[in-house]
Amino acid sequence: MIRALLAAxxxxxxxxxxxxxxxxxxxxxxxxxxxxxEGWKYVGGEEFPGARGSLALxxxxxxxxxxxxxxxxxxxxxxxYVGSWRDLASLKGKDVSELRFWGKSDGISTLGVRLxxxxxxxxxxxxxxxxxxxxxxxxLRISSIAGGExxxxxxxxxxxxxxxxxxxxxxxxGLAAGRTKGTLWIDDLEAVxxxxxxxxxxxxxxxxxxxxxxxxxxxxITYRWDAQPLGRDYNVFVHYQGKNGTVMQGDHGPSxxxxxxxxxxxxxxxxxxxxxxxxxxxxxVAGFWDGQTGTRHPLRAGQGxxxxxxxxxxxxxxxxxxxxxVPTLPKPTLNLSPFKLTWxxxxxxxxxxxxxxxxxxx
Numbered sequence: 364m365i366r367a368l369l370a371a372x373x374x375x376x377x378x379x380x381x382x383x384x385x386x387x388x389x390x391x392x393x394x395x396x397x398x399x400x401e402g403w404k405y406v407g408g409e410e411f412p413g414a415r416g417s418l419a420l421x422x423x424x425x426x427x428x429x430x431x432x433x434x435x436x437x438x439x440x441x442x443x444y445v446g447s448w449r450d451l452a453s454l455k456g457k458d459v460s461e462l463r464f465w466g467k468s469d470g471i472s473t474l475g476v477r478l479x480x481x482x483x484x485x486x487x488x489x490x491x492x493x494x495x496x497x498x499x500x501x502x503l504r505i506s507s508i509a510g511g512e513x514x515x516x517x518x519x520x521x522x523x524x525x526x527x528x529x530x531x532x533x534x535x536x537g538l539a540a541g542r543t544k545g546t547l548w549i550d551d552l553e554a555v556x557x558x559x560x561x562x563x564x565x566x567x568x569x570x571x572x573x574x575x576x577x578x579x580x581x582x583x584i585t586y587r588w589d590a591q592p593l594g595r596d597y598n599v600f601v602h603y604q605g606k607n608g609t610v611m612q613g614d615h616g617p618s619x620x621x622x623x624x625x626x627x628x629x630x631x632x633x634x635x636x637x638x639x640x641x642x643x644x645x646x647x648v649a650g651f652w653d654g655q656t657g658t659r660h661p662l663r664a665g666q667g668x669x670x671x672x673x674x675x676x677x678x679x680x681x682x683x684x685x686x687x688x689v690p691t692l693p694k695p696t697l698n699l700s701p702f703k704l705t706w707x708x709x710x711x712x713x714x715x716x717x718x719x720x721x722x723x724x725x
Contacts, residue, residue, distance in 0.1 A: 413441020446532030456655030475532030484516030524595030562591025568667030
């Protein structure tokens with residue numbers, strides 16, 4: 364009995380690391396380099412002439428299969444860097460928080476990293492490699508790289524997901540002391556799904572004015588949020604619902620992109636009631652929606668907001684009443700006093716006959 368218990372304990376202990384890994388975020392395989400990879404290209408660093416290098420499959424060195432991808436760098440004749448660039452269209456707009464791969468280095472101690480975000484902005488950073496001839500797992504945590512050196516796109520140093528592409532660079536200044544050449548082998552590239560910036564904004568009750576609408580007219584709806592940056596730009600879905608479901612929609616982009624918004628956010632949108640919409644009470648249902656992936660984002664419900672499930676929230680109601688008074692339009696605000704008349708013609712004599720315009724001299 365004791366031997367059986369010990370054996371079971373040993374089996375459980377041996378399986379525990381695998382169990383912990385299985386409970387973590389599932390990874391998305393991108394490349395195992397067992398065949399010619401797609402989406403990669405070599406970057407020669409031509410803006411700093413002199414560097415030589417290459418990017419190719421290597422059937423003699425591998426981490427988990429038969430081959431890997433080899434980046435060669437040679438700065439004996441000058442130059443600053445060479446590298447690789449990988450397009451990530453295969454992720455189809457999914458958010459990923461990390462990229463992980465197995466690397467093996469000969470002479471490269473610091474690896475340059477470039478990340479292209481959804482706005483077209485490039486974020487640049489670096490990771491240190493262990494001084495070892497063995498394979499090592501390299502983790503590119505997007506939140507740690509974004510916000511440093513950057514250019515292009517939004518050019519604000521903030522992350523605008525999703526990740527569109529990334530680059531790995533071997534630089535002259537990233538080689539081990541005394542080296543002018545270096546080699547990096549890459550294998551088993553994976554992405555870790557998850558948001559880079561994981562805010563949870565609070566949605567407050569909307570202000571509807573007027574609260575009773577006449578068909579053919581409208582109301583102004585003011586949306587109010589306690590904002591937190593989300594790392595990517597979401598749209599707001601708005602469904603106006605009656606007894607039998609959605610009767611119209613008011614989807615829109617918020618006044619400030621959700622990738623960077625913070626603090627109090629408040630803005631108004633005009634809702635126009637169709638002429639044929641029956642009288643009655645309607646509710647306003649809203650939430651966040653990502654057009655690229657078709658997914659919604661969690662929100663906190665503020666006072667007066669009702670959570671409906673599936674990340675949808677009732678933020679208010681309005682009533683349609685065909686006998687409601689016609690809204691009073693505001694007085695005109697166009698001020699013409701700063702303008703002066705420079706030319707005028709009453710066009711009393713157009714000089715046109717039944718046979719067409721008259722011509723002088725005939």
